[in-house]
Amino acid sequence: MLHFLAQQNDAIDSEADCHKKFIARCLFSKDVQRMQFSEGPFQLYCDDFRPSNVLVDIENVRIAAAIDWEYTYVAPVEFSHVAPWWLLLQAPEDWESDLAEFIARYMPRFHLFIDALRAAESDVISDGKLNDSQRLSLQMEKSLDNKLFWVCLAARYSSMFDDIYWTFIHEAYYGKLTSLNDRLQHLDQGEQSKLDAIYRIKMEQAEDGKLDTHYSLDDIMEL
Incomplete structure (x- = not known):
């Protein structure tokens, strides 16, 4: 959300696009709160x-x-329960624009990886160096079904957030998207108030056309 609000230029294509992106980030925050991450x-x-x-x-x-x-x-430890995104030896930003095509290529590698990991875990367990309850293969295998894979990926890659959220996460919690108006009921009063103003704010930022410099040159050199 911070990235979306602070991005000065080319953040939105239209008022509808602006509202869809804002709603997605509000709902994603609620989705993450539903997931039971460990508290340390x-x-x-x-x-x-x-x-x-x-x-x-x-x-x-x-x-x-x-x-x-x-x-x-x-x-949280749950981050280590996520299936590896690198099985195609590509960074997420290099994936196909059609994520369904990515899944078609990814899944055969995913199953091969899980089988290899499960076999390696069994060898280490037989040597007494690992308990059966410590297997990562079972958790990683679940991560695509329980959406943990996509939630963690969406949180890390803001440039892909919207495609990931609407393709793989939203429907699991709210059903098939029919219209954005149907989703407004899930926003609290404060979020709905911001929704009314967010398009005007983004348009003002775009018209201004400036870069938001959070750091001076001296600050950047010290980083």
């Missing part, structure tokens, strides 16, 4: 863990190191 203790989570950020010791057939830790933060 929290651990560090690497948001950019993927094959291209892993160094492999080929001679000893083992992982030598994980690199690029700048996207690391404290997160």
Whole structure:
């Protein structure tokens, strides 16, 4: 929501587009509150863990190191229960514009990954290094059905938020979308009041045409 409100230029195409984006963010916030995320203790989570950020010791057939830790933060354990988005070896912004086509290509890799992970877990369990209750494969397998995969992905990739939300998340909580007016009943009074003003605000930002500089050049150099 903060990204949408602060984006000065090219944030909307029309009044209808503006209202749809604002409503989606309001409803998404409510959807996330319905999901039962753990309340801690929290651990560090690497948001950019993927094959291209892993160094492999080929001679000893083992992982030598994980690199690029700048996207690391404290997160609920449920973030580690999400199926990997990198199974196509593409970043989300490089996926097809049609997410249904992405799913068609993704699912065969997903099932292959889950089978391999389940077999690896079984080997470690037989060695006494892991408990059966600690399997990630079961949680990851559920993450597409219970929408956790899409909720976490939508939260991380604001540029894809609207496509992800309306394609994979919204219908699970509110049914098939018929009209935006039907969704207004799910917004509280404060959100509905903002909806009336949001288009005017975005139009004023677009007409102004300026970049919102949150940091001075000196501040940026110190980061």
